[in-house]
Amino acid sequence: MATRWGICGAGNISHDFCVALKTLPQQDHQIVAVAARSLESGKKFAKTHGIPEAYGSYQELLKNPDIDVVYIGIVHTHHLQVGLLFLNGGKNVLCEKPFAMNLREVKQLVSAARENNVFLMEAVWSRCFPVYAEVQRLLSENTVGEVKMVQVYFGLPLLDRTRTTQRDQGGGALLDIGIYCLQFALMVFKGEKPQSIHATGALLPSGVDESMVVVLKFSGNRMALCTCTLSCSLPNDATICGTRGTIRVANPMHCPTAVEVNGMKSEFPLPEPALPLNFENSTGLRYEAEEVRRCLLKGLKESIKMSLTDSELLTGIMDEARRQVGVVYEQDSQ
Numbered sequence: 001m002a003t004r005w006g007i008c009g010a011g012n013i014s015h016d017f018c019v020a021l022k023t024l025p026q027q028d029h030q031i032v033a034v035a036a037r038s039l040e041s042g043k044k045f046a047k048t049h050g051i052p053e054a055y056g057s058y059q060e061l062l063k064n065p066d067i068d069v070v071y072i073g074i075v076h077t078h079h080l081q082v083g084l085l086f087l088n089g090g091k092n093v094l095c096e097k098p099f100a101m102n103l104r105e106v107k108q109l110v111s112a113a114r115e116n117n118v119f120l121m122e123a124v125w126s127r128c129f130p131v132y133a134e135v136q137r138l139l140s141e142n143t144v145g146e147v148k149m150v151q152v153y154f155g156l157p158l159l160d161r162t163r164t165t166q167r168d169q170g171g172g173a174l175l176d177i178g179i180y181c182l183q184f185a186l187m188v189f190k191g192e193k194p195q196s197i198h199a200t201g202a203l204l205p206s207g208v209d210e211s212m213v214v215v216l217k218f219s220g221n222r223m224a225l226c227t228c229t230l231s232c233s234l235p236n237d238a239t240i241c242g243t244r245g246t247i248r249v250a251n252p253m254h255c256p257t258a259v260e261v262n263g264m265k266s267e268f269p270l271p272e273p274a275l276p277l278n279f280e281n282s283t284g285l286r287y288e289a290e291e292v293r294r295c296l297l298k299g300l301k302e303s304i305k306m307s308l309t310d311s312e313l314l315t316g317i318m319d320e321a322r323r324q325v326g327v328v329y330e331q332d333s334q
Contacts, residue, residue: 002030003293006067006091008058008082010036010045013096014073015275016282018049023271023286028293035061048275058082062089069119069292072096075163077170077331080105087112092119094292098175098318099311101331106315110308119295121288121303122311124183128287130268131256132187135240135247138261139188144242150188150224151241152181152253155211155234164230165204172208172327173201174318178228180254183306183314184238185216185224191310194218199321204230207327214321255281 005021007014014034021029031051036042039056046054055061061070062085069092072082079100086093087109099122100106113120126132139147154177158164165171186192194216201212211229218224227234238253239246245262258267270283277283295303302308322328 002027003289003296004030004032004066004068005289006032006061006064006070007034007045007051008061008070008072008086009074010034010041011073011075012278014045014071015048016277016279017071017073017285017289018051019273019275019277020283020285021289022049022274023283024289029289032066033061033064058085062086062091068092068296069094071123075169076175077101077168080108080331083109084112087116087118087120090116090118092292092296094121094123094288096123098122098170098179099315101170101175101329103312103315103319104334105331106312110312113301113308117301119292119301120308121292121295122306123288124179124306124311124314125285125288126180126183126254126256127187127305128291129256129284130287131249131259134259134266134268135249136187138247139240143245143261144240144247145244146220147188147240147242148222149241150185150238152184152225152238153227153234154178154181154236154254155227155229155232156236157232158230159204159210165206165208167207167329170329171204171206172212172322173228173230174209174212174214174321174327176230177254178212178214178226179314179318181226181228181238182214182216182317183310184249184253185226186310186314186317188240189218189222189224191307191313192218193313194224194317197317197320197324199324201321201325201327203326209322209325209327212321212325214317216317252280255284257281
């Protein structure tokens with residue numbers, strides 16, 4: 001049986017997700033329906049991607065009995081409300097990152113998933129890439145000795161985009177792209193809670209972070225340096241430094257196709273898209289779709305690659321970093 005997908009949202013990331021699904025065998029993945037804020041945009045999206053059903057409301061998508069899992073690809077300020085709609089309606093959910101606006105909201109989503117006995121995963125697609133699996137294999141085999149330092153950079157010139165710069169849309173470097181830096185460090189250190197979090201940053205007039213640097217200290221004097229910005233391009237790579245060598249995940253570290261171990265490079269190419277993409281290497285969204293299918297076939301309610309505990313830890317660190325820098329959203333006071 002194919003895993004039958006419902007697509008919630010008809011924006012850029014949902015487009016790329018559907019293009020990525022089409023690179024997988026049709027007997028494994030089928031897109032059953034799409035829901036948008038207007039029926040017109042839903043129908044336009046459905047026509048582009050050959051989707052049989054289009055709805056002008058998320059409630060209609062919820063009512064479709066033929067959907068196994070809903071992909072939520074809307075702006076993250078609405079993740080809590082819409083996530084709860086589907087979870088409480090008994091649907092399995094793959095929700096785009098960031099999961100929600102803060103840890104309180106994330107815990108609400110997790111509680112709803114557990115109460116309704118449904119699958120839930122934050123779509124940190126990076127965790128499902130073959131390069132990340134290779135990094136974890138190298139670390140488990142102690143290839144570079146004891147890891148002492150992790151450095152991750154992600155910066156893009158995005159100040160011309162309202163979604164990334166406005167507070168009411170959940171803007172800011174940390175939630176938009178810095179999350180990728182933090183999740184990488186947490187993956188390397190196997191989900192360990194850091195002993196300390198130190199953050200500094202520069203704010204835009206809107207009150208969100210233009211740039212942020214977060215330093216995490218873990219047990220055994222192990223450190224992670226995570227740097228993100230909306231103002232300029234950074235190397236966008238990740239380096240793991242151990243007592244016997246270095247692992248470097250090449251740009252783009254959040255959706256990589258190459259890894260270097262002590263200078264020796266291995267490549268993991270992506271399939272070509274059938275339609276133009278909005279984001280770099282987006283056919284790699286196929287990997288998280290495959291992981292969701294694997295979990296559903298096994299009856300799992302969360303993924304070991306990006307567990308709900310992982311999401312709670314990640315969000316908690318972002319909350320603390322925002323507190324130190326002074327980034328406050330409306331949702332923080334509710």
